[in-house]
Amino acid sequence: MAHASSVIPELPDDLDGGTAVPLGAHATSRWMWPLEGLSAALMLAIIGLLLGGVVSRYMFSSPIDWIDEVVSIAFIWLAMSGAAIAMQRNEHLRLTLFVDMLPERLRTFVQALSLVCVATFLLALIGPAIEHAREEWFVVTPTLGLPNVVRVAAIVFGVALMLLIVLIHALRTVRWPQLLAAVVLVAGVAMLCLGLKPQWMQLGLLNLVIFLVGVVALSLAAGVPIAFCFGLGVMSFLAFSSDVPLVVVVGRMDEGMANFVLVSVPIFVMLGCVLDATGMGKAIVDFLASLIGHVKAGMSYVLLGSLFIVSGISGSKVSDMATVAPALFPEMKRRGNKPPEMIALLATGAAMADTVPPSIVLIVLGSVAGVSIAGLFQAGFFVAMVLLGALLVLARWKARHEQTEGARRPTAALIGRLLVIAAPALVLPFLIRSAVGGGVATATEVSTIAVLYALLVGQVLYGGIGLRKIYAMLVETAALSGAILLILGTASAMAWAITQSGVVQHLSVFLTTLPGGWIAFMGVTIVVFLILGCLLEGLPAVLLLAPIMFPIAKKLGINDIHYSMVVVTAMNVGLMMPPIGVGFYIACRIGDAKPDDVIAAIWPYLVALLVGVVVIAAVPGVSTFAL
Template identity: 45%
Template sequence: MSATALALPGRNAGTLTKGAVALNRAIMRMVAALAVALMVVETLVLFTGVVSRYYFHRPIVWSDELAQILFIWMTMFGVVLAMDRGEHMRLTAVVARFSRGSQLWLETMSLIIVLLFSWLVLMPGVEHMSAQMAITTPALSMPDGYRVAAIPVGFGLIIFSCLVRLASSCTLKASASCFAVAALTAYVLWYFAYDLQDLGNLNLVLFFFVLLGACVLGGVPIAFAFGIATLAYIVNIAEVPTSIVVSRFDEGVSHLILLAVPLFVLLGVLLQLSGMAKALIDFMSSLLGHIKGGLQYVLLGAMFLVSGISGSKVADMAAVAPALFPEMKKQGADENELAALLAASGAMTETIPPSLVLITVGAVCGVSISALFIGGLMPAFACTVVLGFVCWRRARRIQLKDVTRAPFSRILRTFIIALPVLVLPVLIRVCVIEGIATATEVATVGVVYVCLYSVIANFFIQRIALRTVYPLMVEAASLSGAILLIIGVATSMAWALTQSGFSHALVDFMTHLPGGATAFLAVSIVLFIVLGSVLEGIPAIVLFGPLIFPAAHALNINEVHYSMVIILAMGIGLFAPPLGIGFYAASAISKVNADLVIPRMWMYLAVLTVMVFVVAFIPWLSTGFLPQ
């Protein structure tokens, strides 16, 4: 799976005036500026609310409401940016195996499916906005329609952007054939709709396995693949208004807890910009760099401390690897082995708070965020120790070259520089656990903390290139939009599966497996490894979490314990070749051939798989430190 751009053919200036292309660029620049501005205002509003409530004991009653209004606009602008920049998550491993001509046709088809979905939800979005105008918000006393107007505005901008790209970049022949295939598919489904209804839940196989699978394998952005399959099912089988997709989408992206997504992504951008991650690595390297496998331990430790803060596994790896790998190669480490270790370290850190996956589980499955933050540390620590043992075994063959122990003065200097970095993860976790800030608000505490560090570091440690701030914030807004669109659309899809009776059948099947809770946990591990590989972590959680958690509850499995099991399993799938996006991201960041890394991955994946079963069957690792 990838977030790469839809690589369409060269621009054909004869099919669209240069003015339309220029207009699209101008609109996207404006959208980017608005998204960044909303992100900054959002941070200030929430941080002011924390300070006012905790230090002055005077809560700002309207802060959460204003934040929620700004949030959906920021989300939709981020969705538009991600579409224009080609950064929506999509599976590319299959498409890459086709000829260039076939790839270009599939890219055109993907663009048309995006256009079709956006067009089909545009008018329901306008209707939903009109209906919400009759509802007045309690604190600000303004029509709620102003909030949800972001949905039709966002999809309207996507439609315009898609039309410009189709006209300027796609051949007429490819566009016509793709439209014909889409129209023929829609007609066949409509013509046989009554016959399909007689199939009962077998329709789920047609719409959510065949149709959805074809879209995903064909390179359609995963959020839009979810959306078009859900719309097709609702229109032809469920016979409910398409507006239900918009209302469920609104519900899915309006959880206040999901405000943490763009804020933690912003925090990750600031961490990268401020050099905090490098300061941490320099300190750990001065301590352990002189021993065999020492820098491998540094990599594991750095990923453990940095993970969860940025909101993006790619950002975590990009912050750690470039600072460590050159020195590790000088010491004789194999570059393919390093890429495999980087991928493995990413796979086992999904449970480290304040991971966005933990926040998503809490939001969509109703699990306490504070409990998840407490329960996630020990499973990740256990996996880190086991991976460290594997590194020790493999490092015995390495012959160190010109490596000396760092003097105490260097250790002390790097420790002083890294101290603010070491404090940050503790600060974030303490703020949530002690009730100083909610899981939504705590990212703003981190953002303000890193900004203060950056100002000080700019004078005493290193100068920060201010020109890089805005582009990185635009990138953060785009990534946030891509993540939140998946959550919103997957919420609609989960509703359709629930209404079909599938969720009840799934719970009944899972709770009556031979072997009870033990078999249930084993099947869950296998299921979420596959889902993590195909769907990535957050969409898999949003789609299947609400369906499967009731089964776990029925078997008296602690919800925090079960969360850790499925998150670790999804992490393995996310970094498992040949489909896992995390694996290819780790290979790209390491600048190595992914095919050469695959043989080195199996030992790490095998060890992590064993550890998932250990965590599954020793619940204390997840629940031992929870308050009784």
């Protein structure tokens, strides 16, 4: 099974130390509590500072220049401390499908090998991280005049702490013979590759296939977290086939995580947590159910409509599915819907809704590819409507034999009451989209306003959230954001290595001369991102290929917004495609069904989405008419 960073992993009952178990299987250690407290404090500081900046700028026309600098420093510390918490909790995204297929004895050795690979990468990174921090000592921030080492020291801190966590976990959970064998194997392979460095350097571009494809693929199959798969690939490529110093890896990671736009990622993650905790999402679901739930295929319409609207609040597919499924599945079962069909609709509906603002994938894509986030938000809403239409048509055809005799039409008074309850929640996604799309505020500014709005509305109208729950949400936000941003950093380093190798120029010549021009390139794009969406989940696929594919698309005259929509929608379909797609397994877990039972049911919905993707790719106006 594939685990996502935001999904609590299934943990074994036997933790006696005799078998290698997933990292984070133990309860949170007391020594991690200060780190969790630091992460929560950093998260609060970032939100508070950004809100203060918005108020000062828009209410008093007096911008505070130093806020962005302080936020950028707090942000990198949040990312690295969150990555360490995610490491302890086993919340880094990984693929365990192939490991789970192995016999038990071999599986435990591969798990031990995975831990050693992670530790090797972190150990090799400490020296370059310290060197990078020394270099940044002489760089000062423009407003406060602080040495930049105050910010980049967070990378040294995070790497060292993650290494300590991995080592403690390995010593506690792995049998000594297995651990020693894994260490000897990794050390032996590293020494052999280092001895063959002159031969590697003569292979030229073939090293890309060996290290940036082969090493990454083997690490991925062994269950190494995706961020570390990328890191191992680029580090081995530079160390064994070039004379480029490894400090470059740290520099690329730093640059990948430094974009100020990315500050909105943890804040929108926090917004999703608030949505779940307050019940705002459930209020929307209840209102839609009262409005159209009584008609044939009505509950399917409600499920898709709820995902469409709720996605515009949370920005997270997992949060969307976890909010909608418990509220609708009981009634859908009563009407004769089979669980596999329900979960198939849930999974593909979540994929459809991932372009609805404020999609975290769109924010990251805009940051990496240099595309207007406001434009992406404008286009994403209409693109999602095309995919929604395809799913609605199929859902109606599927429900032609649905039994609705027992479904009562709610009274107007009940619908009105539910509308009043849901209205504050319904306003939020349109507030986010209109503010960013209209240029009133940036995605980062809107994210802070949305969190404050959701907290106040939730406190007054939806029962509120206790302080202990808020603290837990802050820590969870830090962990998830750290996992996302570490992938972003290592993927940025890997993308830089690919670009510097010159292969992009060769690829550009090949793709720009394909028979069929831009249409053929769009077809290649759909296939590539379908495959990568299956293997790497959304963000890693975007981070890895966006710097490579977007310049080629621009050469062919393809609009950046149009191409972005094709990339994201194809990737989301791949995310839900069995037998590898991570999102497919998340949906099965939320719906409490066996993946084997859902596989057959999901394919018609995936085909419907693919038809929508082809329409979006072939008709640029779908993405650009609202710009």
